[in-house]
Amino acid sequence: MAELRRYFDEIQTGEEYESPGRTVTETDIVIFAGLSGDYNVLHTDAEFMKQSIFGERIAHGLLGLAIQAGLFTRATPAYATLAFVGLRWKFKGPIKIGDTIRLKAKVLAKKETEKPDRGLVTVQRMVVNQRDEVVQEGETDLIVERKP
Amino acid sequence: MSAVARSYFEDVTVEHVEETPALTLTEAHVSIYHGLTRELAPDPALVPDLLPLCFTPGLGWRVPKPPLEVLAFMGLDWQVLRQLRVGDTIHSRSRIASKRSMRDGGVVVEEREVIDQRGEVVQRGRFTYLVAKRSKENQA
Numbered sequence: 362m363a364e365l366r367r368y369f370d371e372i373q374t375g376e377e378y379e380s381p382g383r384t385v386t387e388t389d390i391v392i393f394a395g396l397s398g399d400y401n402v403l404h405t406d407a408e409f410m411k412q413s414i415f416g417e418r419i420a421h422g423l424l425g426l427a428i429q430a431g432l433f434t435r436a437t438p439a440y441a442t443l444a445f446v447g448l449r450w451k452f453k454g455p456i457k458i459g460d461t462i463r464l465k466a467k468v469l470a471k472k473e474t475e476k477p478d479r480g481l482v483t484v485q486r487m488v489v490n491q492r493d494e495v496v497q498e499g500e501t502d503l504i505v506e507r508k509p
Numbered sequence: 510m511s512a513v514a515r516s517y518f519e520d521v522t523v524e525h526v527e528e529t530p531a532l533t534l535t536e537a538h539v540s541i542y543h544g545l546t547r548e549l550a551p552d553p554a555l556v557p558d559l560l561p562l563c564f565t566p567g568l569g570w571r572v573p574k575p576p577l578e579v580l581a582f583m584g585l586d587w588q589v590l591r592q593l594r595v596g597d598t599i600h601s602r603s604r605i606a607s608k609r610s611m612r613d614g615g616v617v618v619e620e621r622e623v624i625d626q627r628g629e630v631v632q633r634g635r636f637t638y639l640v641a642k643r644s645k646e647n648q649a
Contacts, residue, residue, distance in 0.1 A: 389545060392541065392545055393545060393563075396538065396541050396542065396545070396563070397563045397564055397566060397567040398564070398566075398567025398568065398570055398571070399566040399567040399570065400567075400570065401566070401570075401576070401579065402576075403579065414580070421563075421566075422582040422585075423559075423562065423563045423566070423582075424545075424563075426559060426562075426563075426585075427542070427545065427546045427548070427559050427560075427563060428545075428546055430546060430548045430557075430559055431545075431546035431547035431548040434547065434548060434549050435547070439549065444558075444589065444592065445558040445559075445589050446588065446589055447586075447587060447588040447589060447634075448585070448586070448587050449584075449585075449586050450584060450585040450586070450587070451583065451584045451585075452581065452582050452583055452584060452585075499585075
């Protein structure tokens with residue numbers, strides 16, 4: 362099966378994408394705690410969290426970041442990405458069990474690099490919940506292959 | 510109040526450096542991560558770039574110390590310097606870069622590096638947290 366991959370030349374500054382929604386479940390949080398070894402009470406102690414400002418357990422911030430990376434692949438055909446090189450990210454609000462998050466992304470900038478066969482694409486990303494509140498946002502830098 | 514020992518904003522020392530135990534990255538880690546996130550893999554032997562980052566807080570938990578009373582994770586700047594592969598072994602080194610007191614808690618900035626089995630820094634960046642202050646009832 363021919364895989365559709367978009368080259369640096371084909372990606373336009375200003376392009377916007379929106380992903381399908383994904384409901385974040387207790388299972389996601391439990392699996393992520395087990396995988397990452399991050400058992401902070403914020404994510405694992407329901408009784409303790411009843412007394413907190415959040416009132417209940419919340420998803421790991423990095424789980425939200427990881428889920429949005431997956432949502433990006435469902436929002437647009439894959440880039441011909443050679444490397445993910447960096448991100449600048451803000452955690453604005455909690456993702457609670459049962460929240461449904463979506464990714465809204467926009468190509469912010471394209472830059473030439475020293476190597477002629479590739480370019481740098483900066484994508485602005487907003488993770489919103491079912492109430493359209495921004496729970497995470499930031500920018501990611503990707504090195505994308507040019508059309509051979 | 511629980512009797513569990515915790516550490517607070519007041520206990521954070523600027524310039525404090527901490528090195529964690531190591532973790533070998535396996536196909537199982539990558540497979541669970543792919544199932545959880547559905548981030549597609551061009552090659553199953555490659556470790557998704559965000560996965561080592563996701564391991565750094567858990568690696569920190571393996572250093573014996575009272576857990577820091579983090580109220581919220583505020584932000585992250587991160588750089589990926591080199592691709593990791595299944596079989597690589599990573600650990601994390603962190604340094605408290607700054608702390609700033611606020612009325613309800615304080616902001617702590619931590620610089621963190623992911624280091625592979627050859628001692629090379631493969632990912633690095635800064636974590637910003639909001640940390641609780643020791644309240645009267647928590648005072649030892």
